[in-house]
């Protein structure tokens with residue numbers, strides 16, 4: 001059976017017999033809620049949020065949200081001297097702006113670059129010869145009428161064109177992220193795609209870029225959409241049972257089927273949540289902490305990996321006191337690399353404080369780079385470090401979300417060359433010489449493997465949860481499904497499904513609250 005209504009909801013119950021009509025239940029049982037379909041985005045952002053005048057509105061044909069009043073403009077390429085700078089506008093006065101600045105004044109054909117003379121509409125002063133493009137809404141990035149001016153990138157040209165646009169009635173400078181916000185409001189991007197776009201702009205490493213691109217492709221959103229559909233179907237089944245449970249016509253097993261589907265969804269969500277912080281680590285960097293006894297060469301390794309003199313290196317034990325940290329791209333993965341004080345006892349108060357800070361940082365580490373002096377393994381500080389840090393961490397069952405450790409024996413140049421491994425009893429380790437660079441390639445290879453486990457491989461597997469927000473809503477959804485299973489009453493069970501669905505809607509932006517939007521759009525620059 002298939003049910004549909006004028007709001008585009010379609011619920012298939014897999015039977016030829018029409019047994020009930022759920023339009024009344026689903027649409028009216030929870031007033032104020034959005035229709036069950038999450039796509040296209042049913043709730044446009046309030047016009048007020050654009051803070052623009054509410055004058056000339058021209059509905060973009062077919063766009064789900066009404067056009068906002070004002071027309072915005074901004075430099076969309078980077079600031080500073082460059083070959084070509086791209087300035088764009090979005091809003092109902094885009095066509096007027098384009099005509100006002102260009103000669104000849106006719107609009108170019110849609111989406112085709114045309115060479116035009118640009119001049120100031122007030123003074124008539126020539127500004128540049130530039131390529132201009134016209135994107136009538138809704139087939140544009142924002143869904144509104146948009147224009148682009150590809151001008152020569154000198155500061156005087158750019159400021160001249162921006163000033164000229166500002167003098168056109170109805171136009172005002174865009175705020176940070178406003179183009180993307182309009183795209184979201186017009187259903188051009190889901191919230192998770194917006195986040196992907198923000199991450200893409202800020203991506204600094206290969207792996208970050210790959211992850212952002214996948215999110216921009218909407219993979220996480222599509223996954224949530226599929227889950228929401230399962231919940232919608234289960235909810236329809238439960239509500240049918242509430243209304244027609246006594247009815248002989250109701251097909252058998254309707255409720256069982258709902259429960260079965262919920263259980264399958266629980267398994268899928270659980271697996272996804274076990275990905276834990278991997279996506280987030282990839283977005284904001286894994287914490288890699290260099291630790292070990294004094295003089296093992298921790299600071300030397302810090303400088304080697306970061307390719308800059310972050311830490312002071314000296315033959316004096318206890319040189320490093322504070323935690324020193326720097327962001328480093330390690331084998332394509334973003335990391336926050338920390339150098340710490342050598343761990344030892346019986347020292348003065350300043351070094352003691354350094355040791356306390358080092359221990360604190362060790363607890364927060366995703367990956368510990370444990371460094372020992374290969375020529376000094378029998379010293380008390382080496383033995384203590386092995387017993388207190390290396391062996392206990394290695395003994396813990398390794399999991400992607402748990403802490404990981406790589407043991408590095410530095411100063412291998414001091415060992416007799418080409419002999420057998422002098423330390424077969426130690427946990428698995430790598431030999432390195434910070435002095436000669438020998439063993440560095442092997443260390444980088446091992447780091448890459450560890451970071452891939454910690455951050456996940458962004459090119460394969462299911463899309464990762466890149467923000468705490470994603471994890472929060474998936475967990476909320478899972479918890480609600482738990483309540484569904486425990487509910488003794490069908491009305492409570494239906495409510496639990498609604499709560500679960502609400503969490504998925506929030507994740508993708510269907511139930512978008514202003515605060516979440518503000519936080520996400522704050523990440524954008526003006527012109528994006």
Ligand SMILES: Nc1nc2c(ncn2[C@@H]2O[C@H](COP(=O)(O)OP(=O)(O)OP(=O)(O)O)[C@@H](O)[C@H]2O)c(=O)[nH]1
Nearest residue numbers: 294295296297298299300314318319320342434435
């Ligand atoms: N021969 C040799 N010396 C090294 C190597 N790595 C570091 N050293 C030397 O070992 C001494 C200590 O190096 P640091 O990098 O300051 O060691 P650290 O672990 O940071 O020391 P603290 O901060 O005092 O705990 C310095 O004199 C370095 O030049 C190496 O691979 N081979």
Ligand SMILES: [K+]
Nearest residue numbers: 314316317319
């Ligand atoms: K030192």
Ligand SMILES: [Mg+2]
Nearest residue numbers: 298299319320
């Ligand atoms: Mg040091």
